[in-house]
Amino acid sequence: MARHGGFRAAARATGLSPSALSHAVANLERRLDAQLFLRSNRAVSLTDAGTRFLxxxxPALERIGRAVESISDASxxxxxxxxxxxxxxxxxxxxDDFIAPFLRENPAIDLDVHEDTALIDIAEHGFDCGLRLLELVPLEMVAVPVGPERQQHIVVGAPGYLDNMAPPASPNDLSMHECIQFRMSADTMYRWEFSKQGESFSLRTSGRVCVSSTKLALxxxxxGLGLAYVTRSIANDDLETGRVIQVLEDWTPPYPGLAIYYPRNRHRSSTMRAFVEYLRERQRL
Known part of the structure; x- marks a missing residue:
C-alpha cells in the first residue's frame, strides 16, 4: 500500500481483497500499538512510524524474496x-524473434497481452510486466532491453499527396499539411517528436483523419489522406515499394529501442523469471 497509494490498488497487485488487506493492516497496527498509515477518501500514505517500519x-523482505526465488528456481x-x-x-x-519462441519452449505458460497506447502504472493495475520504449520506462522499474537497440519514428506520405503539396522542409511546415492524428487516449492526441543538432521538441499537428492504430495511420x-508519423519498422514495405515517401528525414533520428519492465520490489513469479531470463539470453545472441 505504501507503494500503491491505496487499499484497492494494493489489493489488485497482491491478489487479496481490499477488505482482507484492510483487516490485515489493522491487526498489524494493533499488535504494534502504532498507526502505520494515514487514511483518507482519496489516498493512503505512511505515517512517520510507518516509514521507519518499512x-x-x-532489506529483510528483499532477502526473503531472493530465498523464495532460489527455491522456486530449483524445484x-x-x-x-x-x-x-x-x-x-x-x-x-x-x-517472431522473442515472444513466440518463448511460448513454444514453455507450453505451460500463457501470455495475456493488454494492448494500450497510454502509459499506465502496471503495478497498480495488476500487470506482471510492460513493454515500451526504454526511454518511457519509469525509473522505479527494472528495464530489460530487448529487440533492436535503436528505433525510429518517421514522417511519410503518398507520392500522389506530395505531388499536390510541397513536401515540408521543416516541422513548422506541417501546419500547411493534413497530418493524420493518432489518439493516445479519449482526449489526448500524440504529439509528433523531432530532433536536430541538439534541438528537440514535440509538435501538435492537425488533420481530418484521427485513428487509434499506427497501421491505420500508415x-x-x-x-493520400495526409502525412503520418509512424515507426520505420511498420513502414518499411511501403517505403521499399514506393507506396509512401519519407519526409523530414533530418528531423527524425533513431532513439533507444524497446524494453520489458517490471516492478523492482515485487516478488516475481516463476513464469516472469523464466520470461526475463529467456529474453536476456536471446538478446545476447
Whole structure:
C-alpha cells in the first residue's frame, strides 16, 4: 500500500481483497500499538512510524524474496500466466524473434497481452510486466532491453499527396499539411517528436483523419489522406515499394529501442523469471 497509494490498488497487485488487506493492516497496527498509515477518501500514505517500519523491513523482505526465488528456481517448472501491458506495435516487433519462441519452449505458460497506447502504472493495475520504449520506462522499474537497440519514428506520405503539396522542409511546415492524428487516449492526441543538432521538441499537428492504430495511420497516408508519423519498422514495405515517401528525414533520428519492465520490489513469479531470463539470453545472441 505504501507503494500503491491505496487499499484497492494494493489489493489488485497482491491478489487479496481490499477488505482482507484492510483487516490485515489493522491487526498489524494493533499488535504494534502504532498507526502505520494515514487514511483518507482519496489516498493512503505512511505515517512517520510507518516509514521507519518499512525502511527497517525492506532489506529483510528483499532477502526473503531472493530465498523464495532460489527455491522456486530449483524445484518448480515455470507455469501460469504472464499479464503484459504493451502497445500493439511493440508486441508485433518482438513476436517472431522473442515472444513466440518463448511460448513454444514453455507450453505451460500463457501470455495475456493488454494492448494500450497510454502509459499506465502496471503495478497498480495488476500487470506482471510492460513493454515500451526504454526511454518511457519509469525509473522505479527494472528495464530489460530487448529487440533492436535503436528505433525510429518517421514522417511519410503518398507520392500522389506530395505531388499536390510541397513536401515540408521543416516541422513548422506541417501546419500547411493534413497530418493524420493518432489518439493516445479519449482526449489526448500524440504529439509528433523531432530532433536536430541538439534541438528537440514535440509538435501538435492537425488533420481530418484521427485513428487509434499506427497501421491505420500508415494506411491513411498510403491512400493520400495526409502525412503520418509512424515507426520505420511498420513502414518499411511501403517505403521499399514506393507506396509512401519519407519526409523530414533530418528531423527524425533513431532513439533507444524497446524494453520489458517490471516492478523492482515485487516478488516475481516463476513464469516472469523464466520470461526475463529467456529474453536476456536471446538478446545476447
Amino acid at each position: 525502511n527497517e523491513l525492506e 518448480a517448472t515455470a507455469s501460469g500466466t504472464i499479464r503484459m501491458n504493451a502497445s500493439s506495435v511493440a508486441v508485433e516487433q518482438l513476436m 494506411a491513411a497516408a498510403r491512400n
